[in-house]
Amino acid sequence: MKVSDALSATVMRFRRAPADTPTGLVAPVRSDRRTKNLTKRLRPGDIAVVDHADLDRVSAEALVSCGVAAVLNVARSISGRYPNQGPELLVSAGIPLVDDVDPEVFTRVREGERLRLEGAVLYRGSEAVAGGTLQDPDTVAAAMARARAGLAGQLEAFAANTMAYLQQERDLLLDGIGIPDIETDIEGRHALIVVRGYHYREDIAALRPYIREYRPVIIAVDGGADAVMEAGYRPDIIVGDFDSVSDRALESGAELVVHAYRDGRAPGLARITGLGHSAVVLPATGTSEDVAMMLADSAGASLIVAVGTHATLEEFLDKGRSGMASTFLTRLRVGGKLVDAKGVSRLYRSRISPWALLGLVAACLLAVVVAACSSPAGQVYLMFLAARWDGFTYWLTGMLT
Structure with missing residues (x-):
């Protein structure tokens, strides 16, 4: 009977949860169309909602340092214009990244409201609030490969912008x-x-x-x-x-x-x-x-x-x-x-190394000891220090006994 009870308990412990049991990530949601502003309000474990096309590396690093649990992006994190590094950083840090989220999420979600993210869908209870496309290392790598293929066009645009800036600001830039x-x-x-x-x-x-x-x-x-x-x-x-x-x-x-x-x-x-x-x-x-x-x-x-x-x-x-x-x-x-x-x-290396400073201090102490031992005044001073030490040890011994 006892063996049967133990077996039943084991089966119950490892039995799958019912299909209607809520799963996924439950956390407060904070949103802002500007990632720079949002990072000032984020707390560790929050779900961040942004509108950031071509998520750059600096913004991704800021999100990672805030300790976000997931990032929902209304825009495409990699549009293909150039190989931006932000999505790679988020995915490599194990942070779920959902792209192309419904823009209405900014009006449907209250600041700090605890919602559930399951896969690529954000839920309020059993109601789906917004959804998008979940990114993973494979999809990010494929998007980055496509972006690198179009890098030549971006370089041409960069060169054109450089010439335009030179014409506008030549007095400031040159003189x-x-x-x-x-x-x-x-x-x-x-x-x-x-x-x-x-x-x-x-x-x-x-x-x-x-x-x-x-x-x-x-x-x-x-x-x-x-x-x-x-x-x-x-x-x-x-x-x-x-x-x-x-x-x-x-x-x-x-x-x-x-x-x-x-x-x-x-x-x-x-x-x-x-x-x-x-x-x-x-x-x-x-x-x-x-x-x-x-x-x-x-x-x-x-x-x-x-x-x-x-x-x-x-x-x-x-x-x-x-x-x-x-x-x-x-x-x-x-x-x-x-x-x-x-x-x-x-x-650059410091001109004075720590070992050089330590050697200098040791040489100074040695010079003081030698001078004290070789001069009459130094010997008198050493006798004074010895007498004070004897007085201290006598007092300490009396305290202990």
Whole structure:
């Protein structure tokens, strides 16, 4: 009887659940059409709903660092225009990625509402709220292969955008006309430009000996100011449209440079004046990354070290926008002054190694001991120290007994 009961319990324990039992991932859902804004509200375990065509690597890294449980994209994460790296990063991290989700999901789902994601469908109880196409490593790899096949067309468009930017900004790019004067003294110093981009955390960590020894002027681009402060430093200058930088960074005392449009519109200026700060306005067609490089170069920086900026062809195309052509030309303008942070971390070594410092301390101690033993004054001092030690041991022995 006991054997029969044990067998029945085993069968019950391993029996499949009924077909109508809810399964899948149950988690709070948070949505925003701008991935940059959504990452500020995400919490570990959330389901993120975005509208991000050609999901780039930086956005994917931000989603992974937030600890999202799944990502639902109203757009196509890989449209085929170029081989963007974001979907590969999400899938390799084991995060479910659902594409082509019904756009009505933004109105049907409440912020923070706990819903169930089963496969490619989002449920509220037994009601299907929205659905799409579930991506896996095979589908992502196939889409990336198709995107690489069309890379030649993107390169042609990139070249055309480069020429258009050169025609629009030749005075600014070639002669520096329009770059305002700033209060921060950069002449003859190193400038460290920090963009919250590719591997910025690793780059800043690798540059700690360099920062400690050379004390460069730290120029942060928008959210790069928060990255600088997270690493334990303070930015000297913050450049950008100030849509992704925290109030804490703006209160750090850094000089503020607002990147404005060519027609004079400066959306970030209203936020700065609203906080009671003043700022320098720099109108330019390119990106804030370009503005920071040109600002450092025009101010007389002897070397410009870039953290998290775009350096390779894939990184230039990864944003999928024509404005990146300006970054390419800006790098040509800055020329030999510009060094990528990865190169600095590989080539630079601190002039004074820890072993050399330890040897110096040991030599100093040895010299003190030898001088104390060989001089009359030193012998008197050693006798004094010995008497104090004897008094201490006598007191300690009395306390213990």
